[in-house]
Amino acid sequence: MFIPISQPSITQKEIDYVTDAVTSTWISSLGKYIDRFEAEFADFCQSRYAICVSNGTVAIQLALAAYDIGKGDEVIMPNLSFVATANATLHSGAKPVFADVDPVNLCIDPTKIEHLITPNTKAIMPVHLYGHPAQMEAILEVAGKHNLLVIEDAAEAHGATVNGRPVGSLGNCATFSFYGNKNITTGEGGMITTNDEDFYNKCKYLRDHAMSKEKRYWHTAPGFNFRMTNIQAAIGCAQLERVGDFMAKRQLIFSWYKKHLGEINKVSLNKTNDWATNAYWLICLEHKDWTATDRDQFMTDLKKHGVDSRPYFYPMSQMPYINEKVDTPVSDMVSQRGINLPTFFDLEESQVKFICDVLKQLFNA
Ligand SMILES: *Cc1c(COP(=O)(O)O)cnc(C)c1O
Numbered sequence: 239m240f241i242p243i244s245q246p247s248i249t250q251k252e253i254d255y256v257t258d259a260v261t262s263t264w265i266s267s268l269g270k271y272i273d274r275f276e277a278e279f280a281d282f283c284q285s286r287y288a289i290c291v292s293n294g295t296v297a298i299q300l301a302l303a304a305y306d307i308g309k310g311d312e313v314i315m316p317n318l319s320f321v322a323t324a325n326a327t328l329h330s331g332a333k334p335v336f337a338d339v340d341p342v343n344l345c346i347d348p349t350k351i352e353h354l355i356t357p358n359t360k361a362i363m364p365v366h367l368y369g370h371p372a373q374m375e376a377i378l379e380v381a382g383k384h385n386l387l388v389i390e391d392a393a394e395a396h397g398a399t400v401n402g403r404p405v406g407s408l409g410n411c412a413t414f415s416f417y418g419n420k421n422i423t424t425g426e427g428g429m430i431t432t433n434d435e436d437f438y439n440k441c442k443y444l445r446d447h448a449m450s451k452e453k454r455y456w457h458t459a460p461g462f463n464f465r466m467t468n469i470q471a472a473i474g475c476a477q478l479e480r481v482g483d484f485m486a487k488r489q490l491i492f493s494w495y496k497k498h499l500g501e502i503n504k505v506s507l508n509k510t511n512d513w514a515t516n517a518y519w520l521i522c523l524e525h526k527d528w529t530a531t532d533r534d535q536f537m538t539d540l541k542k543h544g545v546d547s548r549p550y551f552y553p554m555s556q557m558p559y560i561n562e563k564v565d566t567p568v569s570d571m572v573s574q575r576g577i578n579l580p581t582f583f584d585l586e587e588s589q590v591k592f593i594c595d596v597l598k599q600l601f602n603a
Contacts, residue, residue, distance in 0.1 A: 241593060243520070243546040244419035247583035251479065255472035262468075269468030275475050276429075279414075282397075282478060283406030285431035287438040290466040290474070291445060294393040294415025297428035298326035298363075300464050301389050301411050304440040307332050307360045314354050315363040315391075316346035316372075317553040317569040322415075323365055323391050324554040332360070336555045338566040342509045344368060344522070347568070348376035352384075361387040366395030366405050368578070369421070369488070369519035370510060374400045374408045389413065393428075396421040397485045398517035405517075406431040416470075419582075421484060421519055422477045424470040487583050488518035494587050495521050495579070498594035502601050520578040522550075523597075528575040536600060537577060543596040550576035 259271055272290060280288035291297045307313065308331035315323050317336035324334040338350040344367045351362060362381050364372035372390075381388045388409035392398075396414060398405045406412040411434065414420075416427035432438055443449070448461025477484075495507055504526040510516040528536070530549075537547045553569045555562045579593060 239592075240544045241546060241580045241585075241589055242582070243548055243578060243580050245582045245584065246418050246423045247480075247484070248473075249476070249480070252473050252476040255476045256469055259469045259472035264468045267465035267467055269471070271468045271471035271475050272466065275471040275478070278475065278478050279429055280431060282481065283404050283412070283431045285407045285412070286433040287431065287435070289430045289438065289441045289445060290471060291428045291430065291464040292466055293426050294413060294417060294420075294428040295322040295326050296462070296464045297393075297413035297415070297430050298323065298389070298391060299329055300441055300444060300462065301413055301430055302327065302330040302332060302361075303444050303462070304437055305361065305387055305389075307387075310358060311360040312356060312358045313361045313363050313389075314346075314351055314359060314386075315554075316365050316367070317555050317564060317566040318344060318551055318573060319365040319367060319391065319554060320393070320551055321554055321557060322393070323363060324557075324560065327363070333358075334554070334560075335359070336553070336562070336564045336566055336569075338568045339367075339572065340373070341568050341572060343370045343373070343511055343514070344572065345370060345372035346377065348373050348380060350566075351377070351380050355384050355386070359384070359386060361389050363389045363391055364409070365391040365393075366398055366517075368508065368522050369395050369398055369517035370508065371395055371398040371400045371405050371408075371514050371516075373511070373513075374405075378409070393417075393420065394519040395517045397481060397515075399515040401513050402515075407433070410434060411437060416474060416477075421488070421517055422474065422481060424466070424474040424477070427466050427470045427474060484583055485517065488581065491581055491585055491590065492516070492518050492521060494590040495594065498591045499597060502598065505601065518581060521581045522576055523579055524572070524576040526575065530574040533574060533577060539600050540596065543600075545580065545593050545596055547577045547579055550574075550578070
């Protein structure tokens with residue numbers, strides 16, 4: 239038996255919608271599933287508009303381009319995130335500026351933002367890491383005070399809420415990913431949500447080669463092809479119909495881990511602030527005393543028992559092409575002492591119990 243960290247849930251509904259899309263011949267980036275997926279995803283986020291794109295990385299790049307953020311500009315983001323947050327910013331020409339994270343929710347610490355603001359700062363990009371939403375109220379307050387945009391990187395947190403309001407509706411815009419291991423998948427895919435009509439139109443225009451609305455094949459900027467296909471959107475529509483089940487199952491999986499792991503000295507699972515609903519993209523396990531070496535050995539041992547895991551993200555400032563000295567002690571420390579454990583819709587309680595038995599055995603060894 240080998241339990242993977244993640245696997246998509248594909249049912250007859252996804253197959254039916256994809257078959258319909260393919261047999262209709264609308265297999266490129268126009269079609270009814272595109273329109274439906276955008277409309278329904280906007281509703282899901284309680285957001286006025288949604289624009290689907292090829293993946294979650296270009297969703298960030300498109301949002302930055304639509305705000306004219308580029309060369310000479312700075313974007314403040316947490317140092318602990320999947321590297322796409324920084325890479326999309328680098329590709330836009332802007333400079334990622336790394337802030338430290340909160341040790342409880344692992345998202346950007348709102349009190350560690352203000353001292354990084356310069357005259358070049360244009361936006362704050364909080365990341366809702368591993369399914370936990372960032373502390374948006376405090377972040378929006380800092381942004382408001384300094385007239386900065388807030389772009390939520392919500393790639394890992396479909397359905398998470400802050401004081402009952404869903405991510406994707408909290409900043410000036412938000413970006414999502416539908417990669418195969420995310421809470422909702424379209425294989426590859428992404429989305430931008432916003433309430434701003436001008437920004438929405440700018441995104442749509444730049445997504446499709448920046449073609450003039452009045453004059454076909456007349457292009458008024460160097461645009462992109464960041465479109466999603468109708469086939470991917472068909473999968474997305476099916477997944478969105480099931481999203482209530484997806485979210486409930488992830489809560490249940492977390493409760494199973496909690497129950498079967500019990501209390502182990504110095505070991506903790508995901509922590510959730512009382513103002514948040516956690517979308518539990520991935521189960522997080524931390525050991526207070528782990529160094530990176532201990533952690534890597536533990537993952538090797540887990541694999542020997544047939545359990546997949548992955549390390550927390552490395553601080554993005556440490557990537558060799560960035561290699562920047564920054565003062566983010568919490569990101570540096572937390573990064574070393576955490577792993578993610580199997581979290582996916584079809585996971586069963588007996589498997590979680592098995593995983594927890596292996597964990598207990600390894601911790602007691
Ligand atoms: C997955 C992810 C992305 C990128 O999404 P892709 O669809 O893989 O391009 C961006 N940011 C974060 C935080 C992610 O986890």
